[in-house]
Amino acid sequence: NAGVMQNPRHLVRRRGQEARLRCSPMKGHSHVYWYRQLPEEGLKFMVYLQKENIIDESGMPKERFSAEFPKEGPSILRIQQVVRGDSAAYFCASSPPGGLATNEQFFGPGTRLTVL
């Protein structure tokens, strides 16, 4: 039973380019969460999605960032016109349906974005 998959593991972009980060949740999981970890800091919530719906995007920057979780395929976190401050590790997590707070989240290995 594969865990949460994220790709790419490492992504290098120049300022102004677009970054696309992909996350495939664990089999049977329908809830996906994206977190950002800046160097030497904890994880900060960005967005919570269920299939085809954004449930909570309170942690998403208002501009340049967007996320989707289509009916088919992985969840995508998209960062347009990247800046150096976007350099961070981006983690995806998933949890099973039912929506109970007692369900822990299962994390992927992360995508480490470096903006030159």
Added chain:
Amino acid sequence: GNSVTQMEGPVTLSEEAFLTINCTYTATGYPSLFWYVQYPGEGLQLLLKATKADDKGSNKGFEATYRKETTSFHLEKGSVQVSDSAVYFCALSGANAGKSTFGDGTTLTVKP
């Protein structure tokens, strides 16, 4: 809103020493509480959890007790090993499913 405050690190211990990493939280309702561990270059792995007051979570020699009266969930281990060197995150999940709130992490280094 919800918040988690963790003991600041880094923490350096000798092998077989006793470990405590403090964690306190602020939340409405009755959250679930978690400890996650992150090894270098990897994602977070669940270490243990507790879902209601006075529950004790335990795994791999680590323990933490959900103390509602002190709003705490301190992580303890009686005898640490070099392989326990990692970053430890305390987290809570609110009464409704959704985002988890994480502490800033505590880096533990265990020396032989």
